[in-house]
Amino acid sequence: MLSAITRPKTRQFMGEYEFDLLIIGGGITGAGIALDAVTRGLSVALIDMQDFAGGTSSRSTKLIHGGLRYLKQLEVKMVAETGREREIVYQNAMHVTKPERMLLPFYQSGTFGKYTTSAGLLVYDWLAGVKKEERRAMLTAEETIEMEPLVKRQGLLGGGHYVEYRTDDARLTIEIVKKAVQKGALCLNYARAEKFLYDNGKVIGVVAQDIHQGGTFPIHAKHTVNATGPWVDDVRNEGDISHSKKLRLTKGVHIVVDRSVFPLQQAVYFDAPDGRMIFAIPRDAKAYIGTTDTFYDSDPQTPFATEEDIRYLLGTIKNMFPKVVVNRQHVESTWAGIRPLIYEEGKDPSEISRKDEIWEAESGLISIAGGKLTGYRKMAETVVDVVVSKYPRHHYGPCVTEHLPLSGGDFGGIEKYQAFLASKTREAALFGLAEEEGKRLSAFYGTNVDMVFTYAHALQGDDFDLPTVVKAEIFYAVHHEMALTPSDFLIRRKGDLYFNIAFVECLKEPITAFMGRLLDYDDDEKRRHLHELDMHIARAKGDVRQ
Structure with missing residues (x-):
C-alpha cells in the first residue's frame, strides 16, 4: 500500500536495492512513467521532493482536453x-474524469x-476520434442563449457545442501512483534528489534527502x-551538461x-478582450475561471x-457575462500553476x-519536459520505450496502460459505472452513512470506496469534533495515499482548499x-503543519503581500 504508516519501510527498501528505473518527480508525468514501466516488468522507484502532484499537477485547468485552440497554431x-x-483517460478513471459539455460562442468580431x-470542431472530432454521441453541434444565437443565458448577447452569431472531460488533476495523479504501487513500484513523497551517483561518468542513481524524516x-x-516539470533544468544542471534545449516557465491562474454569485449552468470557452481563450466551468456549487498565461x-x-x-480574470467575466456582478470580494479562492514549456525564441507565452x-x-x-495533462500516458509510453530499448x-x-484501469477505476466498463454508483449509494x-454521503464517496473513490465505508463504520462515535465521514477519508488518505500533513x-x-475553502x-x-x-505529531509538528496550511489558505485567498 501507499501508506504513510509504512513509509519508513519504503525508504529502507529504496536504499537496499538496485532498480531498473528511478524516476525523479511525482507529478502526473513521473507517475505515468512509473505505471508504464512497472507494468512492463521493470523494477521502479519514484521520489518527489514535495507531495505527489505538489507542483503543476495539482494546479492545472483540471480538464482532460485535446487543446482545440492549438489547431490555430497548426499543431495537428x-x-x-x-x-x-x-477517451482513454476517461475509460480508465471514470471516478475522477467526467464528460463536460463545452459551449464555444462566436461573435461578429471574435x-x-x-x-x-x-x-475547427469538425476537424477536432475527426482528429480525436470522438464518438458519435459526443460530436460537435452548431447552435443558433437563440440556442446558445438558451444553453447559457448569461453570455453576452451583443454581436452573438451562435455557438459550437462539443465535449471535453473535467478531472481532478491531483487525484488523477494519486490514482496513477497507487496503481503503480499496487503493481510493485516503490514511491516516496518528500524525498529530494540531492546529488547524482556516478560510475565511469554514467548516472547510477541519486543520494536522496528525506524531507519528512x-x-x-x-x-x-x-x-x-x-520528470520534475518546472525543475527539469535545475536537475539537468548536474546530470546533463548539454543545454541545446531549455525551459521557459509560464504561469496560469484560476x-x-x-x-450563487455567478450562476453558471454550462461550461463556456470564450474570447478574452486580449484574444486569449478562457474557460468558465461549473463545479458543484462553485464556478472557476481561467487561465492567465504570463x-x-x-x-x-x-x-x-x-x-x-x-x-484580469474578473475583467474576462465582465466582458463575456455582462449581467453578472462579480467583484474581488466574491473571489473565494485561487490557484496558480507553472507550465514547464520548451523555450522558443521571440514567442509570447x-x-x-x-x-x-x-x-x-x-x-x-x-x-522529459513540456506536454499536457491529457497526454501523460502517451508521454510515459515514449519515455519507457527509450528505457527498454537499452535492454536486449x-x-x-x-506498453499495456491503454486498457489498464487506474486505482479505483475498475468498474468493468462505462455501462456498469452508473449501476455501481446506485448500488454503493444504497x-x-x-x-451508518446517509445515501448522499454514499453517493459522493462512491463517485470520488470509485471501487476503493468499500475501505472508506469500513473506516467510517469503525470510527463512528470517536471524538475530535469531526464528522465521521471526514475521519474516514483522513484514515484512508493516511493508510492508502501516503498523506503526511x-x-x-x-x-x-x-x-477542498480550492473548492470548499470555508470547510x-x-x-x-x-x-x-x-x-x-x-x-x-508532537506539538512542534502540529504547529508547523497548521502554519503551512495557513500559508496555503492565505495564498489561495490572495492574502499575500505582492
Missing part, C-alpha cells in the same frame, strides 16, 4: 494525439467565426528519468466564485495569484508550443489533531 499531431487520449468554429539515503538504478521567473514551488491576475520533448545526456540521464530485444513487454446505509489531505487528496478554515484544527494522532 498534438491535437490528434491528446484528443484520442481523452477569434472564431461561424465557419471557422464549425470547421530527515537524513539521506542512496537509491541505485540502471536508468534515471528526470479564480473560484460561488455559483512568463514566470520566480520560485516555481510557491506561485500565487497576484491582484493583477485576479483583476500563449504562442509557445505545449509539445513534449525528451533529452538524453551523455551521463545517461533521461529528461524483447526483454520487456509492450449500501452506504449499512455502514493536513495540506496533503485538504489540497491534493480532496481539493478548510472551519475544520483545519480538528483535522490536524486527528492526523496528529494517526501520525504521532
